[in-house]
Amino acid sequence: MTSVIDPHHLQPSSSWWERQGDLIMRRPFNEWTFTHMNWLLPTERVARGPVHRPLPGRSRPLDVTYDFGGAELSLADLHRRTFTTAFVVLHRGELVHESYPGAFAGPRARFQLFSLSKSLTSMLVGIALADGAIGALTDRVIDYRPDFTGTAYESTTLADLLAMSSGVGDIEQWDVPGTDIKRFEEACLGRGSVEDVLRSARRTGAPGERFNYSTLDAQLIGWVLEAATGKTLARYAADRLWSRIGADRDAYYWLSRSRPRTAIGGGSFNATARDVARLGLLMAHDGVLDGEQIVPRDWVARSGVRDVAHLAIGALGSSGYDHYGYANQWWTLDGGAYTGLGVHGQYLFVDPAADVVIVKCSAWPTEDDPERDRETVAALRAITARLSGRSASLVA
Template sequence: MKALFAIACAALLAGCASQHARRTDVLFWNQPQREANFRAMETQYASNVVKHGVAHPLPSGRPIAPVLDDGTTLDAYMTAHHVAGVMVVQDGKVRLERYGLGSDAHTRWTSFSVAKSFTSTLVGAALRDGSIQSLDDKVVRYIPELAVGAYRDVTVRQLLTMTSGVRWNEDYSDPHSDVAQMYEGRRVPGEPLLVTYMAPLPREFAPGERWVYKTGETDLIGILVNRATHKTLAAYLSEKIWKPYGMANDALWLKDDMDGTEAGGSGVSATLGDYARLGQFLLDGGRAGGHAVLADGWLADATKKHADIGIAGRGYGYQWWTWDNGAFAGIGIFGQLLHVDPARHLVIVQLAAWPVATDDAQAMARSDFVRAVTRAVDADR
């Protein structure tokens, strides 16, 4: 009886913690907290469930053993960079699957900004449905509360490409930056807190003039999809992709515990295999259950360069990072990656708990890992 009482108390305390935890505290967790919580975000924050379907098979293919540019082995790379899992799928077959940090095939791991690419893909579905009329619609058509400030002249396309021109600070190490403060402040009844925060932000550039990375804008895209479809992001993702394509496990999408708004710019937790299945869904042309899910031409448009990010050979599409060779990727802080290379029919997934949110040395090592995989795949062909 005492044991049952202790379990009940622990569950109650965990629930209370999740109701009061600041959603941006995640940026300042220590390493043990990251490694414990990235696999169990639902214990820290409110969330919606993304229901799965009958599993799309990922059969085994011929194994590869990538070696990084400096000779580092995969095991050494994973240990050095706190990697929880890597998977390589080529031609629909798993060529590499490895786990770390106590994870396994059933572990759900948070995505951070890889979720931006999920949200973008739902825009493609909403366009096909007719829920969103056009990417050239003004954002205020769907979120009229934004008409009070600089967003009144911004289009859906400019949100997708992060070229709104609205001023923003995405410094993950600064507790006073916009990305750290966007879920704080006064609540207005009936209005998402994120909208309340972003509506009065000032203009810095003309809409469409310059690219500036803004997680808050992807959260706005998520709210836009929710308003347009009258469905939660979790329910819409389940309906359009997670069930019909055949993800093997339920996913989670974090939400505000008071207004229920899901974080379009982050907050999806899924298994390593289901992240890979999403990449394969895209390689399969965005079709699920024998039907086209996305608007005609959406994939080619979303995954090409629309904005210059100041790096040769790279760009930004509709919430996808792009390469001039046709590859594209969803990239999240603390080491998350969903890399899709259509020319090689290749998907590369990494889940991790880097010691810092973003860092040039860590990012270079991740890029080296991707190069090592592509070398191994090319050599085998």
């Protein structure tokens, strides 16, 4: 574990300390911070394995346009309008296109993935179930973390957490002081306790009945994983997943400055864009790589489930966009595609039927942006349609 900034040498009363979260997240700083989180916060390494598997294929220009807002736009327009920093496209397991428009980006840069980390955490839960470390999705949080007895999470099951349907916490509003997510961010950066934030969250509904997007729920999933496996999230990710995918580089989680230091399973994973694409390949190919079942097949299928009424596309309510549904820590789309999402424009888009995987890292000016999200989805779906329809003539 490494730390570049020692919080004991900072002045808690300084304006920088009060505003550090905003400074890290805002343009123009975020193009640098999103590729250098290990310079800003403590980290724990997620080690790659001894075998490197280069992605087959090679990058070529991708002649695709997409319609948005009444205009026909190019990928160059997409990157300019949505502040793309990295863009990787795989088709049928091969690299067909990559570009790095970000000022500090490149094939070896490791990108802050924010809530896309949740989708990785879900993959680890599926592996832990197959390993027998986790008994069942009907297990309660307190079966693994009895210290949450007496909190709003006492009756919550792992299935509730995975569906963002715990009934705990408020709507995530990053720009409103005092909300759960703002308190969570402040605790991660050293002002308060991350565990206290989760323990103090209020029950706002019955478990399993409504969708309410919650990084707190995802954080608790990570803690359940650690308790069940007896390993840190980084160590379990390395042992059971990252070391097996032929990754280009070690990845890392940044850790909370507050103690006990903890990985943020809902938002602190950092990796190269190519390596994130390798995770997408697993999902597109039923969890199999080179004949080895790494993520259980039934768990991969569960990530595309669309038969829960309050998680259906268009039914998520105020904490989700109307073109998405939700399943197993992934956002679902019409036609069988789904995507991992992170604030400021991080995407791991998977269309299993078309065998297309697209990674887009970005540095949006704000955490959420419905219009930029809609435009990005329109572009990703246009790429998928062209690749699946006329793949041989696509690349010059």
